[in-house]
Each structure stands twice: as structure tokens, then as C-alpha cells.
Amino acid sequence: MMRKKVKDPLVRYDSKVDALYILTRKGAEEEVVEMAPGVNLELNEQGGVVGIEILNASKLFRGVTKSMYRQLQES
Numbered sequence: 001m002m003r004k005k006v007k008d009p010l011v012r013y014d015s016k017v018d019a020l021y022i023l024t025r026k027g028a029e030e031e032v033v034e035m036a037p038g039v040n041l042e043l044n045e046q047g048g049v050v051g052i053e054i055l056n057a058s059k060l061f062r063g064v065t066k067s068m069y070r071q072l073q074e075s
Helices: 058-073
Strands: 005-015 019-025 031-036 041-045 050-054
Touching: 019 058, 050 058
Parallel strands: none
Antiparallel strands: 005 019, 019 050, 031 041, 041 050
């Protein structure tokens, strides 16, 4: 069976639940594995990663986005 990869990962952010979702491959989710608190891998029936879900995303990325903003201001 040929697996279809997403040409460019699709990234979505849901501000209501503060979750970031990255679609890595087309296919149905069969299982969810928690890799770290608030970071879930969604797997297809073959065990391939079809998506990554990051909960409390704004808190997790707050330091990164502030640093990037400062770097852009200094350029």
C-alpha cells in the first residue's frame, strides 16, 4: 500500500483550546501516543505518524516567539 505524504505539512492552531496541530501524512488516525505532557503523536494503522498535536501551545512557544520577535526588531 502506497502512503501519501503531505507535500507541505499543514499547520493549524485552535485558539479556543490552545492547540497546535501539524498534519504530516494523509490517513486515518488509529492511535494516539503521548510523547510528553501535552505532546501527542497520532498514528495510522501501520504505526506511521499522521499528525502531531501540541496542547497549551501558546505557553510552550511563548519564549520562542518572543525571542524571534526581538531578533526581527533588531534586524
